[in-house]
Amino acid sequence: MGAACIKVTKYFLFLFNLLFFILGAVILGFGVWIIADKSSFVSVLQTSSSSLQVGAYVFIGVGAITMLMGLLGCIGAVNEVRCLLGLYFVFLLLILIAQVTVGVLFYFNAGKLKQEVGSMVMDIIQNYKTNASSSREERLQEAWDYVQAQVKCCGWASFYNWTDNLELRNSTENIYPCSCEKTGEEDNQYIVKKGFCKVSNSSSDAIFHEEWPVYPEGCMKKVQMWLQENLGILLGVCVGVAVIELLGLFLSICLCRHIHSEDYSKVPKY
Structure with a gap:
């Protein structure tokens, strides 16, 4: 009965580590995506925030370690190698401690x-230009255009944030950011407009920001709503991963x- 129980434990641990290997690949891919993505709000964050850049490399490191840990666990479980199981235990414990530390810091x-x-974001809005002066600036502007078009928002707190833009303030025409323009359901949602557009049906030659055909709501509220909607899911996933890691330990x-006990019992006694 004991031998059968241990056999079940061994193969259950193998399947557990196989899942962990896959999880490590997903985490590694997520970190690479943060670094490589150039067309969403993540690009705005990772280009300007050193914290997110460090976080992306942490994801890559944790993913690689998790894959290595899963491989060690699989080999150690099937072949019953104590050394590999010991390394597996240490790696898993370190990852669990790192996850708790990152959660507390966040x-x-x-x-x-x-x-x-x-x-x-306000710095991007204020310095937004039709012709960007550098490739980094161009990437940031394109990423922010993508966010406003896809999330259907304008500015950070509201569309009035764009009134602080230098190019817009110096213009003699009533122009607005094209990526903020309201679109209908029949319009192609994958086409992101860039630069500034002119108000076509202006009531006078004067500049009225209220005439802009843009989304009035700022992106800050949209981002907060998204975080609130997904916070429960994120928390549940984190708790689930922690429970699985404790089970693996x-x-x-x-x-x-x-x-250890089996090896000891095989030692001849005189």
Whole structure:
């Protein structure tokens, strides 16, 4: 009965580590996506925020370690190698500690992160140009255009943020950011307009921002709504991963102790 139980534990631990290997590949891919993505709000964050850049490399590192850990766990479980199971236990414990540390740091720095993002977006809006002066500036502008068009928002707090734009303020025409323009359901949602557009049916030669055919709501509220809607899912996933990791620690200890006692029982007694 004991041998059968250990056999079940061994193969259950193998399947567990196979899933962990796949999870590591997903985490690694997510980190690479943050670094490589140039067409969404993530690009705005990772280009301007050193914190997100560091976080992306942390994801890549954790993903690689998780894949290595899953491989060690699979080999150690099938072949009952105590050394590999020990390394697996240490790696898993370190990852669990790292996850808890990152969660605590994120919780206590959430307000600071929100302030940094707001300042960063306002800087992009104020310095937005029809012809960007550098490739980095062009990437940021394209990413912000993509956000406004896809999320259907304008500015950060509201569309009035665009009245602080230098090019718009110096213009003698009534122009507005093209990516903020309201679109109908029949319009192609994948086409993102760039630069500034002129108000076609202006009531006078004077500049009235109220005549802009743009979304009045700022992107800050949209982002906060998205975070609130997905926070429960994110929390549930984190708790689920932590429980699975604790289960992996328990199973590896059980199998390691069984291998130790089995090896001891095989030693000839005189």
